[in-house]
Every structure is written in structure tokens, then in C-alpha cells.
Amino acid sequence: MTPTAGFCARTGARRKVWSGSPRRSRIRSKQNPFYTTPTRPATNAGLCLLRAKDEKGAAAQFAKAYTLDPSNTVALFNLAELAYKQGDFNRARGLVTELNQRSDVNPEIVWLGLRIERKLGHQDAMESYAQKLKGRFPDSQQYQDYLAGNFE
Template structure:
């Protein structure tokens, strides 16, 4: 239990447990703080974990993430690199570092880390790492690899809403409207089931697909939603330009 407003925080101690168990207690404590956005408070259990094992990839990864969230990119990268030096096979850390590099538009550096994370068959976050990798390839301009990777995501998680729309947009852009419709329909079913909500990207794709399908009523519906929900989006600007 975390009490706010106290000057001293008691970190749980497992005196006779193994080093790994003692680290895990502190990691859980830190994750609870991170979940609440209490980044400064998360540092104490994480530094405690490093006192048990200065090379703990779990603690180094989370400390890097904490500094990243606080906007200290120099320290964040320092800890990500320490994590990699300690255990280059630590998939969660490779995924987080890849995202860190993507945020800074360093795609050529980011993609290999995301690829390493997504190639670990036992990593529970593998579908998300693959999705990140596909996005990295897409931002780097390699649409062929991006499409191939999004398809890998759908083999693992067929109802990934982000992947359905990203892949639908990619295949639409290269002229495969039929497959784009199929993917968009799968996404729309998730929307109808209230599992996900439309984004500006999905609505703009819906407008274009409906126009091609000669369904002006649906095109108008998607356009109205785009205008009302995302009036400042680049997709709405593209829609307005398409009417001129």
C-alpha cells in the first residue's frame, strides 16, 4: 500500500529470499508507482533493486523508462545502454529502447531493437513489439517490410485494431481496394461491438473506400464523423482538399 504525503517510504524487504526475488519485490513496487504516474517515487525501489544487482536488466529498463517519462532523454538513453550491456536478450528492454529511438525519429537505430524483441517467441509482449516494428518500418519508408510485419501481427492477434487499419491503409495506397475493404470491415466489426473507436485515419480511409464503392451515403457519414471528432487532424484537411 502506498501512502501519499509521507516523507519516508518503506520499501518491502525480503531478507531471506533469493536476490532475484528481492529484485522482483522492488520491481513490483516501482511498477505500481509508474502506473500512477509517480515517477520520482519509482526511483527508490529501482535503485534498491540495483543495490541487490547493479546489472539487473529489469531495474535498468524501468529506470530508463522513468527518466524518459520525465523528459531526461540523456539519462534515459544511458540506462537503456546499461541495460543492453547487461543483457542484450532482454526483450522488454529492447522494445522500450526501440520505442525511445522511434520517438526521436532514429528509425534506422530503432528497428533492429524492435526486431530483436519481436523475435523472442517467449516474450509476452511480442505482438506489440511486432506492431511497433511494423510502424518503425513504415516511418522509415520501407512499406514492403511494414506490410509483411503487420501481416505477422495479424497471425498472432487477428483483432489488432491498429494493425487492421494500418495494413488496410497500406494496401489501399498500392491499389488493392478489395483487400483494404476486407480489413476495414474487420475493423468496423470491432467498432460495432464497441471494442474500439474510430480514429481520424480509419474515418478518412472509410471515406475513400466508400467513394470507390459508390456509396455516397456512407462516405458522407464517415466524413461527418471525421469533421466532428477530429476537426484539427491532417486527415480532415485531406478530406477538405479532396472536395475542391
């Protein structure tokens, strides 16, 4: 493998990127018992690709990270958000439901759920998410956006 110049759109950092056999590197990292975060590279690559406006590539990386570790809530949230942006509201809804079962609720998750239910026309579910925002995150930007009617 040989080093080449690389650039990450997420951090703006320039660093050496090794060209050659990435498959062999992945195999070595999976076999290394001290490598405890095998999904981190795929998650980080997804975040970099999002910054570079490559949603298709980002979705592939997040799906890979989620397949390797279904408890990866960063990958799951980003998959849900990408599904929402692509207009696949039922898939996004399923992913947010799963996310709500797997992680602590935060305003970003609740806000995404509210917007999905709004797009699907589920007024009761939307109001339920709005009550969560009001009750648990009244000072959040997401709740302020809800009050102002700024859904996108």
C-alpha cells in the same frame, strides 16, 4: 548471440541489436508467462519499416502481428492503409470494416474509410463517412481535408 549496432528508422535511436538466433528469442518470449505483449515487436518493426519506406516488409510485420493477435488495431489499421496505397481497395475496405467493429472510431479510421469508398465509387458510403467526420470530429484535420477536397 553477439551485439551489433542497430538503427530504428521510426525513432532514430541507435541501440544494440543482437545477432544470432532470433527464432530462439521468439520461442523464449512465447514461453515466458510474464511476456504479455507478444505482438508488440512485430508491430514496432512494421512501424520502423514504414518510416524506412519498406512497405512490403512493413506489411509482413503487421500481418504477423495481426495473425498473433486479431485485436491488434494498430496492425489492422496499417494493413488497411497499405492495401489502400497499393490500390487494393476491396481488401482495404474489408479491413476498415473489421477495424470499425473492433475499436473505437477515430478520425484516421473514418478518413481512410471515406477515401476507400471514394476510390470504389460508393457515393452513399462515402457520404456516411463524411457525416461521421462532421458529427464526431468537426475540428479534425481529416474533416478539414474533406471540406477542401484534399483526398490524398
